[in-house]
Amino acid sequence: MIFVKNLHKSFGKLEVLKGIDCHVHEKEVVVVIGPSGSGKSTFLRCLNKLEEPTSGEIIVDGIPLNSEVNVNAIRREVGMVFQRFNLFPHMTAIQNIVLAPEVVRKTNKEEARKIGLELLAKVGLYDKADEYPDRLSGGQQQRVAIARALAMKPKIMLFDETTSALDPEMVGEVLAVMKDLAREGMTMVVVTHEMGFAREVGDRVIFMDEGIIMEEGEPNEVFANPKNPRTKVFLSKIL
Amino acid sequence: MNWHVVVDNMPILAKGALLTLELTAGAVAIGVVIGLFMALARLSKHKVVRAGAIAYIDFFRGTPLLVQIFLVYFGIPMLLKWQTMPDNYQYTAGILAMGLNSGAYIAEIFRAGIQSIDRGQSEAARSLGMTQAQALRYVILPQAFKRTIPPLGNEFIALLKDSSLLSIIAIQELFYTGKIIVGRTYQPLPMYMAVALYYLVMTQLIAQWVAYMERRLGKNDLR
Numbered sequence A: 001m002i003f004v005k006n007l008h009k010s011f012g013k014l015e016v017l018k019g020i021d022c023h024v025h026e027k028e029v030v031v032v033i034g035p036s037g038s039g040k041s042t043f044l045r046c047l048n049k050l051e052e053p054t055s056g057e058i059i060v061d062g063i064p065l066n067s068e069v070n071v072n073a074i075r076r077e078v079g080m081v082f083q084r085f086n087l088f089p090h091m092t093a094i095q096n097i098v099l100a101p102e103v104v105r106k107t108n109k110e111e112a113r114k115i116g117l118e119l120l121a122k123v124g125l126y127d128k129a130d131e132y133p134d135r136l137s138g139g140q141q142q143r144v145a146i147a148r149a150l151a152m153k154p155k156i157m158l159f160d161e162t163t164s165a166l167d168p169e170m171v172g173e174v175l176a177v178m179k180d181l182a183r184e185g186m187t188m189v190v191v192t193h194e195m196g197f198a199r200e201v202g203d204r205v206i207f208m209d210e211g212i213i214m215e216e217g218e219p220n221e222v223f224a225n226p227k228n229p230r231t232k233v234f235l236s237k238i239l
Numbered sequence B: 001m002n003w004h005v006v007v008d009n010m011p012i013l014a015k016g017a018l019l020t021l022e023l024t025a026g027a028v029a030i031g032v033v034i035g036l037f038m039a040l041a042r043l044s045k046h047k048v049v050r051a052g053a054i055a056y057i058d059f060f061r062g063t064p065l066l067v068q069i070f071l072v073y074f075g076i077p078m079l080l081k082w083q084t085m086p087d088n089y090q091y092t093a094g095i096l097a098m099g100l101n102s103g104a105y106i107a108e109i110f111r112a113g114i115q116s117i118d119r120g121q122s123e124a125a126r127s128l129g130m131t132q133a134q135a136l137r138y139v140i141l142p143q144a145f146k147r148t149i150p151p152l153g154n155e156f157i158a159l160l161k162d163s164s165l166l167s168i169i170a171i172q173e174l175f176y177t178g179k180i181i182v183g184r185t186y187q188p189l190p191m192y193m194a195v196a197l198y199y200l201v202m203t204q205l206i207a208q209w210v211a212y213m214e215r216r217l218g219k220n221d222l223r
Helices: A040-047 A068-077 A093-103 A109-122 A138-150 A168-183 A195-201 A219-224 A229-238 B004-042 B047-062 B065-079 B089-116 B119-127 B132-169 B174-185 B188-221
Strands: A002-011 A014-024 A029-033 A055-060 A078-081 A156-160 A187-191 A204-209 A212-217
Touching: A002 A040, A014 A040, A014 A212, A029 A040, A029 A195, A040 A055, A040 A156, A040 A187, A068 A078, A078 A138, A078 B119, A093 A109, A093 A138, A093 B132, A109 A138, A138 A168, A168 A187, A168 A195, A187 A195, A195 A219, A204 A219, A204 A229, A212 A219, A212 A229, B004 B047, B004 B089, B004 B132, B004 B174, B004 B188, B047 B089, B065 B089, B065 B132, B089 B132, B119 B132, B132 B174, B132 B188, B174 B188
Parallel strands: A029 A187, A029 A204, A078 A156, A156 A187
Antiparallel strands: A002 A014, A002 A055, A204 A212
16 A cells, blocks of 8 residues: 655755665554654655655655656645644534545535544544534544544545544543544554553554664564664553 | 815815825725735745746836836837827726735735644644645635735725825826815915815724624624
């Protein structure tokens, strides 16, 4: 589904990604962990080209990310959820959700609304359809953001520290939605600090540090017997 | 001091004031269109487009409006090699000069508004597959526009006052009308006070309208 080869990314002189090779299979849930500044968010953002890679090859769903046309095509198939929700504040929950299907997919209004309400029901916010984002809690906003991404019927979902900006009591409701998605067979790449989620839902864990993949493997294996000393240090700090 | 002069000439002054409003409205319309266009050009990825917008803004912001009025009024007929000026050409030239000038200021207002919108907004829009134009139209500009209302109000007020400069090309707007009456009556103090009052009323109207727009948009969905 996602194929990454020798991906490099520099911001000016700072090299953030130093050669990432990675393959994500269909219906796989890959959890990316690592300390801040390890490049995990940048890696994720390269996958739908919110960041322009300095060099390397990325192929998503068979389409190489090498032109503007391809990038827009891929973004339609790849949903992304952000740390800071990024809901459109001038639109209600349902308007946030139907905008892209209407504008990009040219779905007609009734159909888009129907799908939007179904998705809101799915994330437990059917009754909040007409609320503006600032009337919603962080957890609710993030669930709307997930519904918004799902409205495009993506084949892949990218989650960029989706629970890091939330109050602790709201983390659970967002993770629950993500778990449901994983169970339904969505292909997911999840950057997170939630090790419980990684262990429970992840098919594979990737540990990144200093711009490279230090270790990867099955979650239980990585958490129980980390092979790389850096992984050990990182896990000992957060577990 | 002869206040009768003011009372007697109220209707003529009102006519001048109306023309002032019309000139300003025309210039605002041109200015907003140019401003939006130039703001987007100024933020373009393409160097040449950006440089063009910067040159435009620098020129019209960096030279006096009075000079620009003359440049347009006398320059266009020369460039187009007109033998005579068409009737009422001064209105066209006046509105155009003010619109061109205002476009530069409004461009900067729009640019600031667009740049004040969190980058996450356009990233969210783009990540949903929207093109840059779609992201601008549905996500960025509606939010940016609300934030530009107060500075836009300032610009409209400034423009209305600056329209008095158009008297120099014999457009009978408010100030010109006042000047003519003074020439006839030799009552500068009451007449110019009346002129000032007319301007004040009009700028107040704009200020009130801006405040109203701010409240209305703010209540519904400026979040």
